[in-house]
Amino acid sequence: xxxxxxxxxxxxxxxxxxxxxxxxxxxxxxxxxxxxxxxxxxxxxxxxxxxxxxxxxxxxxxxxxxxxxxxxxxxxxxxxxxxxxxxxxxxxxxxxxxxxxxxxxxxxxxxxxxxxxxxxxxxxxxxxxxxxxxxxxxxxxxxxxxxxxxxxxxxxxxxxxxxxxxxxxxxxxxxxxxxxxxxxxxxxxxxxxxxxxxxxxxxxxxxxxxxxxxxxxxxxxxxxxxxxxxxxxxxxxxxxxxxxxxxxxxxxxxxxxxxxxxxxxxxxxxxxxxxxxxxxxxxxxxxxxxxxxxxxxxxxxxxxxxxxxxxxxxxxxxxxxxxxxxxxxxxxxxxxxxxxxxxxxxxxxxxx
Amino acid sequence: xxxxxxxxxxxxxxxxxxxxxxxxxxxxxxxxxxxxxxxxxxxxxxxxxxxxxxxxxxxxxxxxxxxxxxxxxxxxxxxxxxxxxxxxxxxxxxxxxxxxxxxxxxxxxxxxxxxxxxxxxxxxxxxxxxxxxxxxxxxxxxxxxxxxxxxxxxxxxxxxxxxxxxxxxxxxxxxxxxxxxxxxxxxxxxxxxxxxxxxxxxxxxxxxxxxxxxxxxxxxxxxxxxxxxxxxxxxxxxxxxxxxxxxxxxxxxxxxxxxxxxxxxxxxxxxxxxxxxxxxxxxxxxxxxx
Numbered sequence: 141x142x143x144x145x146x147x148x149x150x151x152x153x154x155x156x157x158x159x160x161x162x163x164x165x166x167x168x169x170x171x172x173x174x175x176x177x178x179x180x181x182x183x184x185x186x187x188x189x190x191x192x193x194x195x196x197x198x199x200x201x202x203x204x205x206x207x208x209x210x211x212x213x214x215x216x217x218x219x220x221x222x223x224x225x226x227x228x229x230x231x232x233x234x235x236x237x238x239x240x241x242x243x244x245x246x247x248x249x250x251x252x253x254x255x256x257x258x259x260x261x262x263x264x265x266x267x268x269x270x271x272x273x274x275x276x277x278x279x280x281x282x283x284x285x286x287x288x289x290x291x292x293x294x295x296x297x298x299x300x301x302x303x304x305x306x307x308x309x310x311x312x313x314x315x316x317x318x319x320x321x322x323x324x325x326x327x328x329x330x331x332x333x334x335x336x337x338x339x340x341x342x343x344x345x346x347x348x349x350x351x352x353x354x355x356x357x358x359x360x361x362x363x364x365x366x367x368x369x370x371x372x373x374x375x376x377x378x379x380x381x382x383x384x385x386x387x388x389x390x391x392x393x394x395x396x397x398x399x400x401x402x403x404x405x406x407x408x409x410x411x412x413x414x415x416x417x418x419x420x421x422x423x424x425x426x427x428x429x430x431x432x433x434x435x436x437x438x439x440x441x442x443x444x445x446x447x448x449x450x451x452x453x454x455x456x457x458x459x460x461x462x463x464x465x466x467x468x469x470x471x472x473x474x475x476x477x478x479x480x481x482x483x484x485x486x487x488x489x490x491x492x
Numbered sequence: 493x494x495x496x497x498x499x500x501x502x503x504x505x506x507x508x509x510x511x512x513x514x515x516x517x518x519x520x521x522x523x524x525x526x527x528x529x530x531x532x533x534x535x536x537x538x539x540x541x542x543x544x545x546x547x548x549x550x551x552x553x554x555x556x557x558x559x560x561x562x563x564x565x566x567x568x569x570x571x572x573x574x575x576x577x578x579x580x581x582x583x584x585x586x587x588x589x590x591x592x593x594x595x596x597x598x599x600x601x602x603x604x605x606x607x608x609x610x611x612x613x614x615x616x617x618x619x620x621x622x623x624x625x626x627x628x629x630x631x632x633x634x635x636x637x638x639x640x641x642x643x644x645x646x647x648x649x650x651x652x653x654x655x656x657x658x659x660x661x662x663x664x665x666x667x668x669x670x671x672x673x674x675x676x677x678x679x680x681x682x683x684x685x686x687x688x689x690x691x692x693x694x695x696x697x698x699x700x701x702x703x704x705x706x707x708x709x710x711x712x713x714x715x716x717x718x719x720x721x722x723x724x725x726x727x728x729x730x731x732x733x734x735x736x737x738x739x740x741x742x743x744x745x746x747x748x749x750x751x752x753x754x755x756x757x758x759x760x761x762x763x764x765x766x767x768x769x770x771x772x773x774x775x776x777x778x779x780x781x782x
Contacts, residue, residue: 241592241593241596241676243675243676243705243706244706244710246596246599246600246676247596247600248596277600278593278596278597278600279597279600279601279604316593319591319592319593321592346591346592346593348565348589348590348591348592349591349593350566350591350593350594361732363730363732371649372649373647373648373649373650374647374649374673374702375645375646375647375648375649375650375651375673375700375702375727376647376649376650376652376653376727377649378650378702378703378727378728378730378731378751379650379653379725379727379769381730381731382727382728382729382730382751382768383768383769384730385729385730386729386767386768391730394731398648398649399588427649427650427652427653427656428629428649428652429615429627429628429629429648429649429652430510430615430627430648431649458632458635458652458653458656459629459632459635459649459652460629460632462632480770481653481768481769481770482768482769482770
């Protein structure tokens with residue numbers, strides 16, 4: 141629904157409709173719409189049509205009855221919280237259109253097919269020849285000719301193709317301004333009177349999009365194991381997890397303090413130790429460049445001392461500030477600092 | 493693509509605090525930093541490097557091969573446009589958190605103007621014993637020993653780790669090139685591999701990859717046509733699927749792009765892949781001197 145509101149703002153037609161949270165509300169909306177309606181159960185998971193979350197009603201009484209049924213059902217284990225009550229479209233044809241960022245060619249691609257309704261992945265498997273694609277130059281953008289070209293090969297009237305071309309110009313604005321990885325309309329309905337209406341829409345945007353306020357991303361992920369991991373940089377943190385696993389241990393988490401987070405290693409470690417009281421050991425693996433290991437270790441050692449941690453902790457330190465960092469661990473914790481991850485991991489796993 | 497350690501470098505955002513630290517380190521290492529920019533600070537100098545208001549002002553006075561950005565990620569696009577319009581032919585974007593649509597625009601602009609882009613979210617390059625352009629601890633002994641192996645890495649921290657292993661092997665490093673950890677980057681493994689295959693100072697290449705995306709898979713397909721041996725380490729074998737792991741590029745989509753599938757595809761194309769970093773020196777010795 142949120143996505144369809146965005147499309148509407150950008151001049152793309154969507155079905156008239158509203159969200160109901162009770163069967164009574166569903167009836168009221170159906171009355172206002174004053175036509176045959178579709179009731180769509182709103183759950184976070186995809187594929188709701190297939191899961192039986194869609195019902196039809198020709199008047200308000202039926203709408204209320206069907207809404208009651210839908211609210212009582214579960215879809216893929218999820219409770220139905222809301223029902224979208226929309227005008228039932230007089231469908232002549234269902235199309236698919238999308239714009240996505242293709243990482244392989246580093247460009248946006250516009251995609252269209254007259255075989256709408258099913259997922260594009262499924263169509264790509266079954267009838268790849270029915271999918272039309274045009275790679276775009278982001279310095280040029282989308283003009284009407286792109287859309288005309290895209291639907292050239294399909295049996296559609298010139299008038300309809302012009303409407304689709306206009307739609308793509310607007311859809312590209314959504315793609316760029318919302319900084320999307322994907323904006324997809326499926327199905328894009330052609331009605332009996334040749335109106336083009338976006339019946340459903342998927343929008344995946346960049347978590348780093350420039351219009352978003354920059355928050356602090358935690359860079360923490362909890363895992364099933366019991367060996368705590370603290371490292372700098374995503375690549376080294378993943379590698380530390382890999383090495384723990386390779387030597388028979390199970391990592392409890394992903395937690396990285398690289399980049400500007402190196403000045404906040406204390407918060408990160410406090411968070412880990414509070415979150416995971418079940419740790420059997422902790423490996424601290426640093427190979428600093430921009431992230432200074434002496435700055436990280438100062439904070440780590442302070443937290444460990446303050447909390448009086450009694451699980452085994454194993455250190456591996458290399459990189460910027462390593463002499464000072466090593467000295468802090470050796471003098472204040474009386475612990476050996478390893479030069480290899482493998483040695484640090486083996487020592488830790490032998491002692492837990 | 494300019495992979496010469498003695499090329500002329502311009503620092504965009506030279507008056508920033510972090511830039512100050514790294515400019516000193518790069519200069520000490522012998523890097524040819526010829527200019528810096530900082531709007532409003534033109535005419536001053538930092539560590540003996542002349543500061544200009546704009547890149548265009550700088551290139552009128554100095555010959556510049558590469559512009560490297562010490563610029564917050566939100567301004568990476570503006571800085572890239574400025575360098576490209578001023579005629580600089582190679583740009584390095586260090587920023588972590590550059591919006592993907594900005595990167596897409598930068599890459600398109602660079603392609604149009606024949607410009608090579610490294611990054612975003614790259615730690616830059618090290619040419620051991622010659623120069624360094626970026627934020628790698630080039631001065632560390634036993635990590636960046638001069639030698640004959642080129643390293644291509646999506647990660648800085650893991651790049652250090654693998655550099656240390658390559659130095660330990662005795663072969664040493666000819667050049668370390670940061671490819672970048674973002675979902676979308678300019679120069680890919682495949683692009684750099686083709687360039688390094690023609691480089692007389694490079695005996696073999698080590699790819700430092702990780703789960704997510706398809707850059708390793710694309711590279712694997714061209715590797716059988718290269719004349720030099722390629723080695724790899726791929727991080728993320730213990731990572732769960734479908735969860736972004738710090739790097740924006742490290743998100744596994746379905747079963748493709750997992751660390752295991754990358755290792756498998758690389759091995760199918762003749763790449764020797766180390767299971768843990770410590771295995772790498774042995775594999776290098778066995779293959780190159782065996």
